[in-house]
Amino acid sequence: MPELPEVETTKRGIEPHITNKRVKEVIIRQKRLRWDVPNSLSAGLTGHSITTVNRRGKYLLLESTKGTLLIHLGMSGSLRIVNSELVADKHDHVDIVFDNGKALRFTDPRRFGCLLWEQDTIESHPLLANLGPEPLSEDFDSSYLYKVSRGRSAAIKTFVMNSKVVVGVGNIYAAEALFMAGINPKRAAGKVSKATYEKLIPCIKEILQNAINLGGTTLRDFTNSSGEPGYFKQSLNVYGxxxxxCVQCKRxxxxxxxxxxxxVYCKNCQK
DNA sequence: ACTTCGACCTGTTGGC
DNA sequence: TGCCAACAGGTCGAAG
Incomplete structure (x- = not known):
């Protein structure tokens, strides 16, 4: 489900509702996710407050003074703010209940997501340690991409979807950025010129930034933390x-x- | 070190 | 209408 824009949309939606709110209770209804939700989460968070909400790639980091809750939404995960009395549905895995009667509810039908509790420094967590730069940061530029792509035979689309290369670019936005840049997604990353990477970089940034501004892409079930869809779907040129x-050449x-x-790509517009 | 592929899950969709 | 195969926004980890 979510790529970086959807995770960022989720972050912005939940942040004001959970920051500096004391956790009254953690309800784990269904611990089975990609990795089991650890019991230590409840003991760790209860009685403490979320101090900061950060995002690293597609991971959300809910930091408290006692440790960090690391969340990944997988393919079908979502977070909503609900009234804690709201009856839980089939795929509602966890509620983080706050003193004010609201709860942060994690739902994930396909169970590819995860909630992990980390007491030590979160930056060194194995899931975060080897991630590439943030696509919207200055570190992500054509020199970097050109350098790390040398000798790589992988298709450029696969390459930019590799989180060790750059985080947050998933199947939708990789396809859209390559269309915008006029690059054939099959091209070997290692054979792409510096000049072509100079074209691609701003396309990736623009596509992601536009999607964030529009609240992400809703294909079937993505909604923000208030239950509203994202409006980037109407901007999709190739995905799906x-x-x-083709919107450009009509082939x-x-x-x-x-x-x-x-x-999906255009054989005529993407070389 | 890199690439490919299976695996993990449930729900929806499209063809017959 | 029903059934079933194929597919879906991700990514880890094993095998080559």
Whole structure:
């Protein structure tokens, strides 16, 4: 489900509702996720307050004075602010209940997401330690991408979706950025010129920033923490449009699979 | 060191 | 209408 814009949208939605709020109780209804929700989460958070909400790639980091709650939404995860009395549904895994009667509710039908509790320094957590730069930061530029791509045979789309290269670029926005930049997603990353990376970088940044501004992309079920959809779907030029007309040249868009992910592009506009 | 692929899950969709 | 295969916003970890 969520790529960086959807995670950022979620972060902005929950942040004002949970910052400096004391946790009354942690209810773990269904601990089975990618990794089991640890029992230490309840003991660690109860009675303490969330001090800061950070995002690193697609991970949300809810920091308290006692430790950090690390959350990943996987493919189908979401976080909402609800009244704590609201009856839980089938796939509602965890409630972080606050003193004011509100709760942060984590829902995830496919269970590819995770909630982990980390007492020590969060930066050194194995899931975070090897992540690449943030795509919207200055560290992510054409020199960097050119340098790390040398000798790599992977398709450029697969390459930019690799979180060790850059975080947060998933299947939707990789396809959209490559279309905007006019680059064929199949091209070997290691053979792409510096000049072409100079074209690609601002496209990735612009696509992600636009999507954040519009509250993310709602395909089937993504909503923000208040239950509203994102409006970036209407800006999609290639994702999910295989066989339809290219918005630029009107030829039919090609759909292939790259790295087990469906990939749509225009053979005419993307070289 | 890098690439590929299976695995993890449930829900929805499209073809017959 | 029903059934079933294919597919879905991610990514870890094993195997090559």
């Amino acid at each position: 449009r295989g066989g339809e007309e 039919l868009l090609t759909e292939i699979r790259l790295g087990q992910r469906s990939t």
